[in-house]
Amino acid sequence: MEANRKNKLLIGFGVAVAVLLVKLFVIQIVDDRFKVSASNNSMVYNYTYPPRGVIYDRNGMILVGNKISYDILVTPREVGPFDTVGLAAALDTTADFLREKMAYYQKYRTRIGWRTEVLLKQIKSETYLRFAEEEFLYPGFKSQVRCIREYPFNAGGNLLGYISEVNDQDLQRHPDYRRGDYIGKTGLEAVREEDLRGEKGYHIYLRDSRNRLQHAYRDGEFDKDAVPGREIVTTIDARLQQYGQELMRGKVGSVVAIEPSSGEILAMVSSPGIDVDVLADFGKHYDKLSASRYKPLFNRTVQGFYPPGSVFKLVNGLIGLQEGTLRPEMQYPCSMGFPYGNGHKLGCHAHSSPLALRDAIATSCNGYFCYVFRNILENPKYGSTRDAFDVWRDYVLSFGFGAPLGSDFPAEKGGNIPTSGRYDKIYRKHWRFSNIISLSIGQGEITVTPLQIANLAAIVANRGYYYIPHIVRDSDHVTIDEKYRRKQYTKVDAKYFDIAVDGMYMAVNGGGSAGATALAAAIPGIEVCGKTGTAQNPHGKDNSVFICFAPRENPRIAVAAYIENAGFGATWACPIASLLVERYLTGTVLRTDVERRIKNTSLMR
């Protein structure tokens, strides 16, 4: 053969192909490590499930742990005729149940194919032991040990979320799961699925023609150990969370507590919610829960839209100060309301008049804040009410309203702060202050989530900034996003916040004669600052709102309570928030009469 380039290339190609063939020869014929005997035997994968990551509260208490559970699996294709009664006895079930199941598998045999199905879930350990002895009698049936969730504390059902077996949609979205795996469906379990799930391990066995496991394939060389899930440390205080849930029993609404200096969520109650024992076996309760008219599956704290009511006056006051249209010493008269043309009047309650800013906050004077908002909108600095409104809206957004805060909570919603365009549409471009007067007192088109009002309390507590509220903390295994460590500044300077803090202090500690609205929040020995709200509710009785923080200097906790259809803010929201503050700061509650009144009242009809 001529040594031309064509032949050299062909020889090169030939050598490469020969290498492939030699390697194939080795693994197919010489090396019997890869051999499974030719009579159609195969390997059986016995999966070992890792324990899911444990979820802790901020003090190291376990919120979600694991316990052992036993499942019975069946591979319908491998099942021959068997002693139905015997198996039913071994499994502590009825022969009818088994017949029904087998008929079902027979009906859907095409779809099931060679798959293994779960026959019985979470059986007792005695049953498991009895079955293990007789397992060899029933080819196709096997038992499987796995960890299931355990909840030592009845705290945070809605936050934690539940896990369940993957369904068809999950499998489509996550191809690395197999039927029978569990996946976090809601709450923390869903958000932190990647950390919590761990990695499945398996042992590979060879199976003989009678379907019995023979020995480990290649002495377990290809086996894989399960890797436990990573643990998650939450910012939740389990005791406080539980206490909040007790106080909210029988009420509809939310309570959110935040540590202002970090944005960590200490407690987050959506009521009525889910008890943790429901989480453990969620499938069984699902229908009942989703049918309830109080929507216990709905997390009001981050998904409920409400008018903020009078607590929003703080925001308007601060914007006025920053814009220079309001000075703390300015006084406005209020005789049971604010008249705004055509004989209309936005009503107010009885208090002394005229008032300056601090007392207007303390007494929550509607009239005063109508002046405040009017002056913001009619600021000569801006060409029109519309321009001034846009400036105002930018301020409001800087307080974390109008868009989701970006918490690590799934499906957080953002509420709504109307745009000038929206009013253009409603009023055909002709609108002015009197059209949107309700915004002065946090009514009208504004909606917010309870988390956002709790964040407002944290902003005032911090004098002008906040950290994005979050429920997962940094720990050895998990690092949280950098954004949770950055201060988010509002567009209002820190110096203007002192007067707001003063007003909130007076609202709680000012004494009834001065018209203070939040006396019920006062705690002996602790300087609580608070602001009530009574939000008009188009669907029924007013909502009761209260935000507060304490202590006044270096605040450690900021709380928002939002109780639906409960009337005045001072009546329900105020004592609930205040009890939480007392419990968190002192570790105990001395005002047992207040506590008893709250716990024993149900506002649900």
Added chain:
Amino acid sequence: MMPGGIQHAPDRGLKHTVDWRIIVCFLLIVLFGWLNIYAAVRSAEPASIFDSRFNCGKQAIWIGAAFLVAILVLFVFNPNVWEAAAMPAYAVVCVLLVAVIFLGEATKGSHSWFSFGPVKFQPAELSKITTSLLLAAYMSRPNFKLGVPRYFWRTAAIILLPMLIIVAESETGSALVYVGFIFVLYREGLSGWYIAIIGMAILLFVLSLTTPLWVPLLLSLACAAAWYFSSRRVSRSLRMRRSALRQSLIGLAAGVALVFATDFLFHHVLKEHQRARIEVLLGLKEDPSGIGYNVKQSMIAIGSGGFFGKGYLSGTQTTYGFVPEQSTDFIFCTVGEEWGFLGSLFVIGLYGLLIWRIVEDAERARQGFTRIYGYCLASCLFMHLVINIGMTIGLVPVIGIPLPMFSYGGSSLLSFTLMIFIFVALNRQENKYF
């Protein structure tokens, strides 16, 4: 034949002008591939091989389309059209390659597919054809000489442009096929040392990762010294000796630089999954994040086939779906398991025969265009064959490219059919008129 009148020279028919061995290999590969796709997708309940809900049924449709393409190319198109269309086709495909980055559908982290409803199409498949056509057209020009730097660099640019765009699409595997064009350049006069240098670079890369630092360094030194002394022996003049010394020193410097750059390349340039695949292949890491799992499963499936295989549709590994991507990139597992070493030999033999026939026909061609195009085709087939089968048996890192005309996939089947039948048509024209 004209009725009556003057007798024309006998028009040589299909029988004498087409290389039937190529057509037979092609048909056998396509049909055997289809049977194996069926075996791979068939789970427990036997569906029909024509069931278009599954890959096997879809492949049947694609095979029909491929035959149509083959007939069109053989009987309808004038074979001269390919050389004329080379430049515009190349340009259009390059535009498509860039467009797909922005408009394409993301599949497994790479943007390389256009999606039209149920039909998906990968421009990278077409670009193998257009690159081959342009390369053939350019290199067969009358005054072309690979030794002239201007021509050399333009030739290199024709190959590198689509290759780099495909790398930008995160389809590094497909881009690797273009390395095969070096064989074409070699046939057309490129020094064999280029191939040796590429081989050496791969060897140094592997050694740097697997052995202590001194091994690759010593090897570089030894090669440089061997080069210097061997060229000193044959060259007489001082000038040539000097140049031999210079070449050795440059080679040594490049080798040392590569050894030290390997670490950087490996940890900062390669993507995580690519790094993991190489680590698994070289045995540096045991099964990180399940990449070794695929290869081990694939090797178990193939290895368990033995000499005769387990019989068609009787492979257990195949049936239980242990091997991922089994009807596409890992289709060879089904062959290895169900048809054994004999089947593997058969399939590889078919490709070997095909490539051999293409090279022989190309070599005999009188037109430079046909010859160069034939070599391009043979090189692409060769690269696909070695990378795809090498990956299923743990010789090559896992690179997701199909086994030509065998793996499931319309876009790949159609473009390989087009590519092969362009050659068959060119070859037929040669036999017809010369």
